[in-house]
Amino acid sequence: MDTIFALATARGKAGVAVIRISGPQALTAARALAGDLPSARRAGLRRLVDSQGDVLDSALVLRFEEGASFTGEDVVELHCHGSPATVTALLRTLGEMDGLRMAEPGEFTRRALENGVLDLAQVEGLGDLLEAETEAQRRQALRVLSGALGEKAEGWRSALIRAAALLEAVIDFADEDVPVDVTPEVAGLLQGVARSLDAEIAGVAAAERIREGFEVAIVGPPNAGKSTLLNHLARREAAITSEHAGTTRDVIEVRMDLNGLPVTILDTAGLRDSADAVETIGIERAIARARSADLRVFLLDEAGRIEGLDPAPEDIVVRGKADLVRDGQFAVSGKTGQGVGDLVARITAFLETRAARAETATRERHRMAMLRAGESIAEAQNRLSLGMDAAELAAEDLHRAIRALDSLVGRVDVEQVLDEIFARFCLGK
Ligand SMILES: Nc1nc2c(ncn2[C@@H]2O[C@H](COP(=O)(O)OP(=O)(O)OP(=O)(O)O)[C@@H](O)[C@H]2O)c(=O)[nH]1
Ligand SMILES: [K+]
Ligand SMILES: [Mg+2]
Numbered sequence: 260m261d262t263i264f265a266l267a268t269a270r271g272k273a274g275v276a277v278i279r280i281s282g283p284q285a286l287t288a289a290r291a292l293a294g295d296l297p298s299a300r301r302a303g304l305r306r307l308v309d310s311q312g313d314v315l316d317s318a319l320v321l322r323f324e325e326g327a328s329f330t331g332e333d334v335v336e337l338h339c340h341g342s343p344a345t346v347t348a349l350l351r352t353l354g355e356m357d358g359l360r361m362a363e364p365g366e367f368t369r370r371a372l373e374n375g376v377l378d379l380a381q382v383e384g385l386g387d388l389l390e391a392e393t394e395a396q397r398r399q400a401l402r403v404l405s406g407a408l409g410e411k412a413e414g415w416r417s418a419l420i421r422a423a424a425l426l427e428a429v430i431d432f433a434d435e436d437v438p439v440d441v442t443p444e445v446a447g448l449l450q451g452v453a454r455s456l457d458a459e460i461a462g463v464a465a466a467e468r469i470r471e472g473f474e475v476a477i478v479g480p481p482n483a484g485k486s487t488l489l490n491h492l493a494r495r496e497a498a499i500t501s502e503h504a505g506t507t508r509d510v511i512e513v514r515m516d517l518n519g520l521p522v523t524i525l526d527t528a529g530l531r532d533s534a535d536a537v538e539t540i541g542i543e544r545a546i547a548r549a550r551s552a553d554l555r556v557f558l559l560d561e562a563g564r565i566e567g568l569d570p571a572p573e574d575i576v577v578r579g580k581a582d583l584v585r586d587g588q589f590a591v592s593g594k595t596g597q598g599v600g601d602l603v604a605r606i607t608a609f610l611e612t613r614a615a616r617a618e619t620a621t622r623e624r625h626r627m628a629m630l631r632a633g634e635s636i637a638e639a640q641n642r643l644s645l646g647m648d649a650a651e652l653a654a655e656d657l658h659r660a661i662r663a664l665d666s667l668v669g670r671v672d673v674e675q676v677l678d679e680i681f682a683r684f685c686l687g688k
Contacts (some may be wrong), residue, residue, distance in 0.1 A: 260333075261371075262288060263362035264353045265344055265687035274342030278349055279687065280337070281367055284358045289320060289335040291356060292349075296335070299324045307337065309352045312586060316345050327521045330367050331374030367685030369677070372669065379669025379680075380408040383622065386683050387470055394519030395469050395614060399621060408619045409668045415632070417451045419657050422448040422639075427655040429647050445643065449636055449657075456633045462618035463626040468553065469617055471515070472521035473610050478551035478568060479558035481505050481529025484579040488558060488593030489513060489526035492603070498526045505529060508541030510548050517607045520614055530567045542567065556602065556611055558591070575605055590610070620667075628666045635660035645656055 262282030267545035268275070280288055289296055291310070299322050304378045307315045328334035331516035339345050353359050368385060371377045377385065384403025409586040425441040432452030481504035489498050493513040499506055511526040527545030528538065546568050551556050557570050558579040570576055581597040591598035620626065639656035642649035 262359045263366055264288075264350070264359060265362040265367070266350065267336070267367075267687040268341070270343070270346075270552070271663065272343065275338050276341035276346050278337040278346065279329075279367065280335045280353065280359070281328070281332045281362075282359075283333065283374040284356070285333040285335045286322070288353060288356050288359055289322065289337075292337070292352065293318075293320050296320060296322050298322075299327070302338070307339070307349065309348075310355065313637065315348050315352060316340055329376065330370040331376045332370060333614065351494060360686045362687065364686050365681035365688055368684060368688055369681060372677075377404075378406065380412075380625070380667055381406055382669075382680060383624075384408075385688075386680060387621065389688060390683075393516045393521045396521060398519075399466060399469050399617065402619065403591065403621055408621075408625065411455070411619055412664050412667045412681070415455065416661055418448045418452050419636075419661050419664075423654045423657040423661075426650040426657070429650045430654070442643070442647065446640075449640055449643075452660075453633060453636050453640070456629050456636070459618045459620045460626055460629050460633065462616050463620050464616070465613055465618035466619075466621040467623070469520065469614055470621055472523050473554070473613070474523050474525060474548075475554045475556060475606055475610075476525040476527055476545075476552040477556045477558055478527050478530060478545060478549045478565075479579065480560050480562070480564065482532055483529065483558040483560045483653070484557050484593050485529065486511070486526050486593075488579065488591060488599070489524060491593040491596060491599055492524055504531075505535065505538045508537060510544055517603065517610060520610050522606075522610065530565070532566070544661065553613060554606065556606070575602065575609075577602060625667060628663050631663035632660040635663065 260282055262280065262284035264278060264280040267277040267279040286296065289358045292307045293427060297320060302319045302321050305320045307318050309315055318406045321336040321338065322333040323329070325331070325333045327632035332639070337349060339349060354361060361493070368377070368382055372379065372382050381404050384400050386398035388397065388404055391400050422445045425445050430440055477489060479485055482502070486498035486500040486507050489511065490496055490500065492515065497513050498511045505528070507526060507528050515522045515524055525548055528541035529547060530542055530545060533542060535537050549568055555570060555574040557565055557574060557576040559576065560579060578584055578588055578590035579592065581592035582595045584590045589598065591602045593599070620629065635656045639653040642653045642656070
């Protein structure tokens with residue numbers, strides 16, 4: 260096993276940079292640089308020198324023992340001065356040592372997985388945490404990183420193993436009287452797991468939105484003030500506005516953080532029957548993107564008509580140019596800001612309700628594994644509804660369900676997903 264090293268903090272100038280070394284030669288390499296090492300998990304200030312004895316930096320050295328480190332291997336961290344030249348000199352010196360090489364992107368985490376420090380779902384959670392930009396993303400990723408999905412999977416697993424064992428006991432007693440009727444207990448176990456899986460499966464869509472961001476589309480007739488409203492929300496001139504109807508053609512996206520939820524607001528072309536070919540393409544794009552958005556804000560003009568798209572029950576329909584409205588109806592103005600706070604509060608409340616549906620599972624891979632498990636459980640339930648003659652086949656169904664759940668945490672099928680997961684990790688993670 261190679262000993263690997265990399266800069267663990269971001270590139271560039273900083274007060275402190277952390278270089279991480281992991282593997283069987285980590286302690287030897289660190290001793291070559293720093294002399295005697297502090298005891299495990301104690302920071303020690305050391306002068307770091309190269310092979311000629313020239314001083315490279317004065318740094319805090321921190322050592323983690325095999326079995327009690329991020330990778331599970333011997334790990335040393337060098338907390339050095341964060342200048343690019345210091346980091347380069349240290350990385351060069353490490354690279355010249357025997358048995359050491361620069362880590363590949365995600366390689367520290369991959370070792371943590373291989374050594375059983377993290378399960379596959381936790382690795383995904385770590386990847387999400389490192390990319391988290393909003394509070395909801397941070398909380399969700401931390402939950403997965405802490406092993407919450409693995410714990411759930413373990414609960415389902417033991418219930419299914421118990422149910423399969425009960426069925427297998429029936430098989431063993433095939434020609435004799437079975438001492439107790441296991442049917443009610445098996446049925447209860449399967450129903451419990453199936454219900455819990457259903458809730459998790461239903462929550463994945465919301466969890467994916469938290470990971471990747473919700474979409475809210477502003478739609479309405481030309482000149483309703485959509486782009487002006489977007490610019491007000493963005494606090495910058497993200498979209499061109501003008502008195503000409505049909506100004507916006509491309510969908511314009513502005514990323515926002517609404518009370519911790521990541522949201523992309525879409526400004527779209529005004530909806531109308533247009534003779535202009537380019538504007539018509541814009542209108543088609545507007546309708547397609549608005550349809551697939553999580554929520555639409557219909558911004559109306561004084562005519563109050565909507566063409567080409569019907570609001571869904573959850574959508575917000577509001578009059579624009581509030582400063583020109585006299586009758587006290589709910590209206591917003593991107594020009595004066597009137598009603599915008601109220602609108603944002605409505606959008607946020609809706610998205611929070613959506614986000615609350617998220618459970619522990621966060622991605623399509625999880626959903627597929629749970630669906631496969633759910634299908635196998637349903638098959639077992641069907642067979643057992645006809646009696647205990649099919650106990651053997653039902654037990655096989657349950658073992659298939661267990662294997663599907665095992666793929667959640669990476670007990671099986673790891674190789675297929677690893678490359679996809681680690682492609683997102685950058686150097687030093
Ligand atoms: N009085 C008033 N005028 C507004 C308001 N919002 C926008 N306008 C004006 O209305 C005109 C159209 O505004 P836009 O924001 O370009 O409207 P739009 O809905 O994006 O228009 P299209 O992109 O063409 O569909 C511009 O002249 C704006 O200055 C508002 O709240 N009050
Ligand atoms: K316009
Ligand atoms: Mg516009």
